[in-house]
Amino acid sequence: MGREATSREDMCPHRLVLEHVTSRWGVLVLIQLLERSYRFSELRRAIGRVSEKMLTQTLQTLERDGLVHRDARPVIPPRVDYSLTDLGREAAEQVRSLARWTERRLEDVQEARRAYDEARTP
Amino acid sequence: MGREATSREDMCPHRLVLEHVTSRWGVLVLIQLLERSYRFSELRRAIGRVSEKMLTQTLQTLERDGLVHRDARPVIPPRVDYSLTDLGREAAEQVRSLARWTERRLEDVQEARRAYDEARTP
DNA sequence: CGGTATCCAAAAGGATACTG
């Protein structure tokens, strides 16, 4: 994520958007914001082990792509709320659906892995 | 992708599957195999700029997860065909649908980016 | 609080050479 420089710039543009929404932290942010809007630190706690840097980068990328809306209020201490745009909600719903599929099918995958591993460690 | 060691091992297991199917090359492999089965080199050419190493790694991970079936025929020269399992087809269809969404919405995203960039370079 | 800047470690990824 973040500002891709030179090497991945030449990818077909829509693949870049796909990488943003399916990125490690992008997925978690989108799914979380599907529930309601969150403040920065609140979102950080909700997601778990994400560094400030990565959360910032992820939110900036998603905001730039028009998927996340950033509402910064000029108060002290600063208060910034993040929410999904309509576009972001469309993406988030598909991502969540894919994430749920991996949960539902996890057993099948794990069974396949056992078979695979066993077949080549006699 | 590949064999994740120590750092990403502690992720919730289903997120690992999600990362496999949404990984850079995983996406392209799944979508391509949705059309028909492919031989190794044939798949490599169809996808474009992917190194042998990455294609091999990606296919092995997807095979281990039970998403891709590998059919190696004992002939000379070797012939190996890759295809989707039923499980893989389910995943691939969702990934393709998400990929198509990013294509359809690309204009909106690019418009949002222009607005974002213009707003902070006066 | 909500960031930015910098530095460093780890992981992903590519090029090349080699093999059954």
Add this chain to the structure above:
DNA sequence: CAGTATCCTTTTGGATACCG
């Protein structure tokens, strides 16, 4: 043809310190 093995470069991500 379909890989493996090795080496090297690029990218990612975390820790830390600082700022409005």
